Amino acid sequence: MFVLVVGGGKVGYYLAKExxxxxxxxxxxxxxxxxxHQIADEIGSIVIAHDGCEGKxxxxxxxxxxxxxxxxxxxDEDNLVICQMAKHHFDVPRTIxxxxxxxxxxxxxxxxxxxxxxxxxxxxxxxxxxxxVHELLHLAALGEGELExxxxxxxxxxxxxxxxxxxxxxxxxxxxFAVIRDGVAAPLRPDTVMIxxxxxxxxxxxxxxxxxxxxxxxxxxxxxx
Amino acid sequence: xxxxxxxxxxxxxxxxxxxxxxxHEVIVLDSSTVxxxxxxxxxxGTAIRGDGxxxxxxxxxxxxxADVFLSLTEGDNRNVMAxxxxxxxxxxxxxxxxxxDPVRSTAYAELGIATVCRTGLIVDAMNAYIGLPPSGLPxxxxxxxxxxxxxxxxxxxxxxxxxxxxAPLSTPVATREA
Numbered sequence: 355m356f357v358l359v360v361g362g363g364k365v366g367y368y369l370a371k372e373x374x375x376x377x378x379x380x381x382x383x384x385x386x387x388x389x390x391h392q393i394a395d396e397i398g399s400i401v402i403a404h405d406g407c408e409g410k411x412x413x414x415x416x417x418x419x420x421x422x423x424x425x426x427x428x429x430d431e432d433n434l435v436i437c438q439m440a441k442h443h444f445d446v447p448r449t450i451x452x453x454x455x456x457x458x459x460x461x462x463x464x465x466x467x468x469x470x471x472x473x474x475x476x477x478x479x480x481x482x483x484x485x486x487v488h489e490l491l492h493l494a495a496l497g498e499g500e501l502e503x504x505x506x507x508x509x510x511x512x513x514x515x516x517x518x519x520x521x522x523x524x525x526x527x528x529x530x531f532a533v534i535r536d537g538v539a540a541p542l543r544p545d546t547v548m549i550x551x552x553x554x555x556x557x558x559x560x561x562x563x564x565x566x567x568x569x570x571x572x573x574x575x576x577x578x579x
Numbered sequence: 580x581x582x583x584x585x586x587x588x589x590x591x592x593x594x595x596x597x598x599x600x601x602x603h604e605v606i607v608l609d610s611s612t613v614x615x616x617x618x619x620x621x622x623x624g625t626a627i628r629g630d631g632x633x634x635x636x637x638x639x640x641x642x643x644x645a646d647v648f649l650s651l652t653e654g655d656n657r658n659v660m661a662x663x664x665x666x667x668x669x670x671x672x673x674x675x676x677x678x679x680d681p682v683r684s685t686a687y688a689e690l691g692i693a694t695v696c697r698t699g700l701i702v703d704a705m706n707a708y709i710g711l712p713p714s715g716l717p718x719x720x721x722x723x724x725x726x727x728x729x730x731x732x733x734x735x736x737x738x739x740x741x742x743x744x745x746a747p748l749s750t751p752v753a754t755r756e757a
Binding site: 407408409410413429430431432434435438439442443455457461464465466 | 660663664667683
């Protein structure tokens with residue numbers, strides 16, 4: 355596979371190195387010529403010391419025959435433009451962008467970037483998993499990001515305690531499918547009575563979260579902006 | 580008309596002043612307050628410090644539903660991103676992005692935003708003066724397509740990585756302002 359990596363920071367550098375080791379054809383674009391030469395000294399002549407946002411240099415780097423373009427610079431707007439140029443101008447089948455500001459994810463997806471990697475959100479998710487809060491815990495995004503895997507930890511005061519899923523009004527497009535009790539996972543059936551301390555695993559559309567929160571956590575519904 | 584201008588450089592400041600004097604509602608943004616010194620003391624519009632590629636900043640500035648949105652910073656890519664945000668999310672009616680790279684300028688006109696390319700404008704102005712034929716480089720290009728209708732490919736549904744978490748556009752996670 356021919357992979358064009360744009361951005362020669364730490365991410366781009368290690369990415370190119372790993373890809374070469376796995377036997378792929380790689381070209382790395384880095385606009386800072388000092389940095390480009392430094393990388394070239396180490397991993398060879400695959401480095402192009404030019405701005406990967408500029409159409410002319412993308413063409414010279416062979417963008418039109420790339421199977422994958424990975425835009426991993428530190429600037430979101432550059433990564434967006436690299437992916438859009440690759441996709442629409444050079445017909446690259448698969449584009450991947452690093453997104454630093456999590457708020458840009460929806461826009462990038464809307465504008466046709468195939469895959470987004472957000473280090474900020476990943477770290478944030480990891481931190482949030484360790485904080486015991488009376489909130490729904492977001493475990494993962496599925497599909498194009500319209501579905502989310504959610505965990506609800508039932509604590510005293512939850513309206514779901516002592517009731518079964520069939521007694522709750524679960525929003526449409528949402529499914530409660532498993533329960534973790536004393537560290538053991540079990541399927542959550544319509545008649546399974548939930549108890550305090552249960553962790554209920556649900557899958558649903560991002561816009562049902564307020565209702566799910568009301569049913570499983572109770573109290574105030576978090577303000578949805 | 581409500582006119583939003585991102586980037587208060589020479590072009591942005593001149594346009595802001597002109598439209599303001601012509602009685603339009605002008606909102607101008609720049610990441611540096613020093614840039615606003617280019618505006619005359621008579622300027623009656625709104626000048627806001629903030630990143631024009633940040634949706635929250637644009638909303639707070641009142642950029643929603645602008646009749647005209649001009650993206651005129653020094654960075655081609657910042658202009659592209661701000662313009663697409665304005666057109667796709669904020670409902671701006673007419674959007675122009677300054678893109679000095681002729682290749683990107685042409686490509687983004689095909690993707691649905693009007694682009695203005697200094698490279699082509701200057702070369703053609705000089706050619707006209709010298710008496711040479713037009714360069715063929717883009718100057719101001721109206722939008723000729725849409726990002727949805729441009730090149731399409733087969734998407735592998737599994738390609739959407741499960742590790743890629745997503746959130747609605749408005750999740751209050753981090754604000755980037757500079």
